[in-house]
Amino acid sequence: MTNTGMFLRMLFSAVFRRRSRAVMAVVASLVGAATLFCLAMICIAVPQQMNQEMRAYGANLIVTPAAESSDSATSDSATSDNGDMSGMDMSSGTSTSSSSGASSSGTSSSGTSKSGIGAAMVEHTSEMVAAKGSEKHATYRYENVRVNAAPYVMAGVDPAAVRNLNHHWVVDGKWPSAGRVLVGRDVADAMGLTVGSGITIGYRASDNAATASGTSSSSATGSDAGTSSSSSAPSAEGAGSANAETGGASADGQSSTDSSSAPSAEGAGSANAETGGASTSDQSGDTQSDQSGTQTQDGRVSSDIMDTSGTEFRVAGIVDTGGSEDSIIYATNADVTKLTGVTRGVDVIEYSSGASDLAALVQSINDMTSMHVKAQQVTKITASDTRIITMLQTLFWIVSLVVLVLTLVGVGTTISSIVSQRRNEIGLRKALGASSRAIGVEFYVESALYGLIGGLLGTALGFALASWLCVAVFERAVGFNWGLGVASVVLAALVAVVASIPPVHRATRIDPAVVLREE
Amino acid sequence: MLLELDHISKIYGDLHAVDDLTLTVPEGEWLAVVGSSGSGKTTLMNMIGCMDTPSRGSVKLEGRKLEDLNATQLADVRKNMIGLVFQKFYLVPHLTAVENVMVAQYYHSVVDEDQAMKALERVGLKDRAHHLPSQLSGGEQQRVCVARALINGPKLILADEPTGNLDEKNEKIVLDLFRQLHDQGTTIIVVTHDALVASCAEREIMLNHGVLVGEKWNDEKAREAYEAAGGRPASTGAKVEGAQTGETAIGFDDPTKAAKTGGEA
Numbered sequence A: 001m002t003n004t005g006m007f008l009r010m011l012f013s014a015v016f017r018r019r020s021r022a023v024m025a026v027v028a029s030l031v032g033a034a035t036l037f038c039l040a041m042i043c044i045a046v047p048q049q050m051n052q053e054m055r056a057y058g059a060n061l062i063v064t065p066a067a068e069s070s071d072s073a074t075s076d077s078a079t080s081d082n083g084d085m086s087g088m089d090m091s092s093g094t095s096t097s098s099s100s101g102a103s104s105s106g107t108s109s110s111g112t113s114k115s116g117i118g119a120a121m122v123e124h125t126s127e128m129v130a131a132k133g134s135e136k137h138a139t140y141r142y143e144n145v146r147v148n149a150a151p152y153v154m155a156g157v158d159p160a161a162v163r164n165l166n167h168h169w170v171v172d173g174k175w176p177s178a179g180r181v182l183v184g185r186d187v188a189d190a191m192g193l194t195v196g197s198g199i200t201i202g203y204r205a206s207d208n209a210a211t212a213s214g215t216s217s218s219s220a221t222g223s224d225a226g227t228s229s230s231s232s233a234p235s236a237e238g239a240g241s242a243n244a245e246t247g248g249a250s251a252d253g254q255s256s257t258d259s260s261s262a263p264s265a266e267g268a269g270s271a272n273a274e275t276g277g278a279s280t281s282d283q284s285g286d287t288q289s290d291q292s293g294t295q296t297q298d299g300r301v302s303s304d305i306m307d308t309s310g311t312e313f314r315v316a317g318i319v320d321t322g323g324s325e326d327s328i329i330y331a332t333n334a335d336v337t338k339l340t341g342v343t344r345g346v347d348v349i350e351y352s353s354g355a356s357d358l359a360a361l362v363q364s365i366n367d368m369t370s371m372h373v374k375a376q377q378v379t380k381i382t383a384s385d386t387r388i389i390t391m392l393q394t395l396f397w398i399v400s401l402v403v404l405v406l407t408l409v410g411v412g413t414t415i416s417s418i419v420s421q422r423r424n425e426i427g428l429r430k431a432l433g434a435s436s437r438a439i440g441v442e443f444y445v446e447s448a449l450y451g452l453i454g455g456l457l458g459t460a461l462g463f464a465l466a467s468w469l470c471v472a473v474f475e476r477a478v479g480f481n482w483g484l485g486v487a488s489v490v491l492a493a494l495v496a497v498v499a500s501i502p503p504v505h506r507a508t509r510i511d512p513a514v515v516l517r518e519e
Numbered sequence B: 001m002l003l004e005l006d007h008i009s010k011i012y013g014d015l016h017a018v019d020d021l022t023l024t025v026p027e028g029e030w031l032a033v034v035g036s037s038g039s040g041k042t043t044l045m046n047m048i049g050c051m052d053t054p055s056r057g058s059v060k061l062e063g064r065k066l067e068d069l070n071a072t073q074l075a076d077v078r079k080n081m082i083g084l085v086f087q088k089f090y091l092v093p094h095l096t097a098v099e100n101v102m103v104a105q106y107y108h109s110v111v112d113e114d115q116a117m118k119a120l121e122r123v124g125l126k127d128r129a130h131h132l133p134s135q136l137s138g139g140e141q142q143r144v145c146v147a148r149a150l151i152n153g154p155k156l157i158l159a160d161e162p163t164g165n166l167d168e169k170n171e172k173i174v175l176d177l178f179r180q181l182h183d184q185g186t187t188i189i190v191v192t193h194d195a196l197v198a199s200c201a202e203r204e205i206m207l208n209h210g211v212l213v214g215e216k217w218n219d220e221k222a223r224e225a226y227e228a229a230g231g232r233p234a235s236t237g238a239k240v241e242g243a244q245t246g247e248t249a250i251g252f253d254d255p256t257k258a259a260k261t262g263g264e265a
Helices: A003-016 A019-055 A072-081 A087-099 A111-115 A119-131 A159-165 A185-191 A205-213 A217-228 A233-252 A255-267 A271-290 A292-305 A333-340 A358-367 A379-421 A423-431 A436-474 A482-499 A501-508 B041-048 B071-081 B097-108 B113-122 B138-150 B168-183 B195-200 B220-228 B256-260
Strands: A061-065 A135-147 A150-157 A170-173 A180-184 A198-202 A311-320 A328-332 A348-353 A373-377 B003-012 B015-025 B030-034 B056-061 B082-085 B156-160 B187-192 B203-208 B211-217
Touching: A003 A019, A003 A436, A003 B097, A019 A379, A019 A436, A019 A482, A061 A358, A119 A135, A119 A348, A119 A358, A119 A373, A135 A159, A135 A205, A135 A333, A150 A159, A150 A333, A159 A328, A180 A185, A180 A198, A185 A311, A311 A333, A328 A333, A358 A373, A379 A423, A379 A436, A379 A482, A379 A501, A423 A436, A423 A501, A436 A482, A436 A501, A482 A501, B003 B041, B015 B041, B015 B056, B015 B203, B015 B211, B030 B041, B030 B195, B041 B056, B041 B156, B041 B187, B071 B082, B071 B097, B082 B138, B097 B113, B097 B138, B113 B138, B138 B156, B138 B168, B156 B168, B168 B187, B168 B195, B187 B195, B203 B220, B211 B220
Parallel strands: A150 A328, A180 A311, B030 B187, B030 B203, B082 B156, B156 B187
Antiparallel strands: A061 A348, A061 A373, A135 A150, A135 A198, A135 A348, A170 A311, A180 A328, A198 A311, B003 B015, B003 B056, B203 B211
8 A cells, every 4th residue: 555545544534434523524614615606506597587587678779770861960869869768758859850850851861761671681680689699579660640630659569579578568458469459558548448449540641651751841850750769750750740730730720620639649648749849840830831831731731630530440458568658559560551551661679688798789780781770779778787787796795705704714613623633643643753744734635625525515505505596586497507516616625725724734733742741 | 872861851940840860771671760640751751752852951862962853853763763652542543453553654654554464463453453443442452552653663662651541461461562572672661650560671760750769670681781881870960869869779669569559659
C-alpha cells in the first residue's frame, strides 16, 4: 500500500467510521448547498416566469406599415407618443398630426400604407421575431365604420390570436365569430348594448377613402396620423372624419345634427381624438372654410349622418380592458372583409416577444427598409418587467449572501468541534512525526470531502425543492441546470474548506506534548 | 552514550518541574524513572522525547544537541529515533489496530501493511489486527501501542506509565515485550510509579518535585559495564535536602510498592 493509499484510508476512516460527527458537517453544508441551489434555480426560473406573466399583459412590440411620405419626421414624433393603444395617446397623436396638418396637407399619402401589411409580410416579420425568441402575435385591421351614423373604429382580428396574446382582456360573453362582434365596454355603454343585442354597422368607403384622397386638410391630418402609428391610425382617421363632421356641423349650424352626433361621438371612446380634432378644427377652421371643396363635403357628411343603414351583427361579448380597446368593435377578419368589400393587409401586428434584447430586434426590423414596416417597443411592459426582475435578483443576492455566511458559520462550528474532539489524535500524529502541513492537508481534504458530500446531496435536495416549488407556485417544470449544479457542489466544498481554516490552523499548532501531559 | 542530559531544568514560573538534572543513558540500557505524581517525570520524558525543550541545560541524543533544532527537525528526530508508549494508548479511534500501526509508518517513511502485521504478530495481536480500538481490551490496545512504537525500529523507547491502565495479566505481557526489546538491544526509558515495572529495569532513578533524590541499579553487571564505559551516576545541582548532588548514588526503597498494595503514594 502506498502512502497515498494510506492517506485515503485514513481520510475515509475519519469520514465514514465517525459517522455522527461527519453527518453534522455534511448536514451543515447540505443545508447551505440546498438553499443556495434552490434559490439559484428559482432565480433563473422567476425571470422566465415573470417574462411569460408580463407577456400576458399584451404586446411588447408592435409593427406598423412604414410611412412612405416625405413627412417622416412628423410621423416619427407621432409614433413616439403612440407606443400602445391608449386613448390619450391617440389624442396627442392626433393633435400633433393635426397641428402639422397644414404642412402635410399638400402631400398625398401613399396608398400602400392604407393597403396595410400583406399576409406574406406578416409571416416574414413573425419569422424575424421568432428567430430571437418565442413569439406570439395578433394582427389588427382597422376600419372606420358607422353605428347609428356615429363613427366607430372596427378592428378585424383573428379572435384566437388576440385572445392568446391578451390574457388580461376581460370578456363578458364570447369572442367574435362569424356574424358576431366583440364590442368595447365604452361602445356598449354608449349604445346600451348587452351580450346578444343586435348592432347595425355601416361602412362607407368615403370615411376611409377620404384618408387616401388627401384633398382636404382634415383628411390629410387623418392620413398623417394613420401612417405614423397604425394603432392610432383608425382613431386618428376617425378623428379626422369626426373633425370634418364637427366642423361641418358648426358650419351648417344644424342643431339636430349637432345633437345627434355629439353624444354618440362622446360615447364612442374616440371622444379624445375627436376633442383633439375639434380643438384643432378651430385653428384650421379658416383653412377649411377657405377651401372650396370643404363646404360641399361637409354638406354631404351632414346628410350622411342621418344614414343608419348597414349590416346587422350580433354582440357576442363585451370587452373591458380599461384601455383604448374599450372603444373599438372587434370582428373577425372575414366579417370586416365582407362588410367593406375590400381585402387588404393589416394595420398593426402586435407581438409578445421573448427576445432578450428587444431593442436590437426592433432595430433589425427597422433596418430592413425593404419590408416597409416599422417596429417599436411597448416600453411600458418591458420596463416594468425588467424592474421587477432586477428587484427579485437583488433580493436573491442578499438572501444568498446571508445563507452563505450562515453556512460558513455552521460548517466552521462543526469542523471546530471535530477538531477539538480530535486534539489528542492530532497531538499523537505530531508525536509520531507529522508536520503541521501534513495535519493541515488532512483536515482540509476531510473538510472538502464533507463539503463535497453535502454539496452533492444538497444540490439534489435543492433541485427537488426548486422543482416542487416551481410546479406548485409557478406551475412550470424546471430542467436541471448542470453548470449551476457543478458550481453548487464546488462552492459547497470551497465553503467547507474556507470555514475550516481557523479551526484547522489552531489544530496544526497543537503541541505534541499534549498527549503526554494529559493525565 | 545514547542520551546525555546536562544540567537540564524546566521552569514554569516559580515551579521547577525538573531541577538541574544531569543524567547519561548508554545504548541498550533499561532505565526506570520513578516518583510520585507531579515529580516531574512526564516533563522529563517530554524533553527526552523532543516534544518539549528544557528552560536550561541541554539534551543530547546520539551526540546531537536538541536545543539547536527547530520544530521540524525535532519531529524528524522523534519519528526516526523514538518510539512512544502512552498510559492512555492514544490509538486513533476510527482506525483499526493495523491501521494505527501504519499511521506511524505513514509519518515515518513508507506504509507497509505486511510489516505492520508482523509487528502486531509480535505483540500477539495478529488475529485482532482489523478491530477498532473500541473493540479491543485495554491490554490489547496497549500492545497495539507497543507495536506502533517499535514499527519504525527506534533506538529509544519512551514509555509513560505503560501499565498504568492494565491489569496484572496484561502488565506482564507488556513487560515481557519490553524485556524482549531490551534483549534485542533497544534502549528503554520507562516512567512509572509501579514498583514491579521499575524493578524490571536495570537502573532506576527517583525524582521528587523535580529533584533527583536517588538512584539504584537492579543489575550489577549492567552497572559495571556502565561504569567501565565511563558512565557516572546521575546528579542534580539543586540545593535541596536529600538531593543526589554528588558522585555517589543514594539508594532507595521502592516506596511505590506501597502504592501498589494500597498504601500511601
